[in-house]
Amino acid sequence: MYKGKYAQYFRTDIKENTIIPDVVQNPTFGFRGTSQIPGASANFGWSYIIKPYFLDRVAHVHDSDEYLFFLGPQIPDCFTNYDFEVDFYFGKEQELYTITEPTLVYIPKGMIHAPLDFRKINKPLFFGMLVLSGSYSLTDVDGIKSSFNGPGVDGAPKTIDLSKLGPVKHKKSVK
Numbered sequence: 001m002y003k004g005k006y007a008q009y010f011r012t013d014i015k016e017n018t019i020i021p022d023v024v025q026n027p028t029f030g031f032r033g034t035s036q037i038p039g040a041s042a043n044f045g046w047s048y049i050i051k052p053y054f055l056d057r058v059a060h061v062h063d064s065d066e067y068l069f070f071l072g073p074q075i076p077d078c079f080t081n082y083d084f085e086v087d088f089y090f091g092k093e094q095e096l097y098t099i100t101e102p103t104l105v106y107i108p109k110g111m112i113h114a115p116l117d118f119r120k121i122n123k124p125l126f127f128g129m130l131v132l133s134g135s136y137s138l139t140d141v142d143g144i145k146s147s148f149n150g151p152g153v154d155g156a157p158k159t160i161d162l163s164k165l166g167p168v169k170h171k172k173s174v175k
Helices: none
Strands: 023-033 044-048 053-056 068-070 084-090 096-099 105-106 112-123 125-131 135-138 143-150
Touching: 023 084, 068 135, 112 143
Parallel strands: none
Antiparallel strands: 023 044, 044 125, 053 112, 068 105, 068 125, 084 096, 084 112, 135 143
């Protein structure tokens, strides 16, 4: 714990346990914006994905810009040592992009995107997201709003039972 006039701007509670332990190796990193530092205008985290997984199952939008990154598992060669295929649907047409190399994706606020399917993981994948908002919230294609402030926070699950996930919603269900 830090002490001093500006100590409220330093956080050490950034280590999280994954909500999908069969797919994402513990620990993960998460900064949950205003829930950790009042007035913060970013929300971000990263995960080390070790198995295929259909992460975002429902197309949605955010009220702020979002960035996603996909890298190989080892530093310093995270740009040469990778082997993954991630399907990502983008835009109201739900155009499919298959990510097969280290990539950064910029998603402007209001841009419909997802599903996000980590379809093939032959080597672990370093995945991260940054939302330029103090909270991670979204509105899905059915108009349902939700937010996430971390595993087990504000009613969010501590773990997810993969066998009980709902259907994937994209393409035909996009309005």
